[in-house]
Amino acid sequence: MFIRIAVFDPLPLYRHGIIAILREAGLSSEAPEEVFAWMDNDHFPLVVLSLQASDDWELLERLCRTRSNLLVIALLPDDAIATHVRALASGAVATLPREAEPSAVRATVEAVISGRTVLPIGVLRGLTSHDAATTPEPALLSPRELEWLRHLSTGATVADLAERAGYSERMMFRLLRDLYKRMRAGNRTEALLLAREHGWI
Incomplete structure (x- = not known):
């Protein structure tokens, strides 16, 4: 082709x-x-x-x-x-x-x-x-993604985050799933624990 x-x-x-x-x-x-x-x-x-x-x-x-x-x-x-x-x-x-x-x-x-x-x-x-295989680098996360984690850490829902970021709720779920995968976290809770551990939130 x-x-x-x-x-x-x-x-x-x-x-x-x-x-x-x-x-x-x-x-x-x-x-x-x-x-x-x-x-x-x-x-x-x-x-x-x-x-x-x-x-x-x-x-x-x-x-x-x-x-x-x-x-x-x-x-x-x-x-x-x-x-x-x-x-x-x-x-x-x-x-x-x-x-x-x-x-x-x-x-x-x-x-x-x-x-x-x-x-x-x-x-x-x-x-x-x-x-590199076990610890994510802060540089791997964009400022916007760090902001998403900060909002999630305050108890915001994915729907709240989607509205704030200008995405559909479905797209927000996909973006967060990709983010968690890059952080090597299995879910939101693990991602937030990692973010706190690294001082990002």
């Missing part, structure tokens, strides 16, 4: 720079206005997505929930291991800091297209270490 590549970044110059880098590698890409309208069922989609604001992180999770065959390469605001791990846990298949060299961008995109991924060794160790 033909692979379509889209580049999403708030800066037009940066978007066109990524497109030019990929063109030099013989890869065609585009910078559509809206990602969900761009995706269709006839093509295999690959998205290069910059993650800077909290809305970008939410978009990453929504994209990966919407299309199981979607490949997302996340361009990160920093090169911290926790940021890489958070993006991968949210559904990205590869990660790069936004200031990565053009050669690294090309190599990562080409690897993903061929069904592989490229990760820094430190990130791989962060993903597979005993500590």
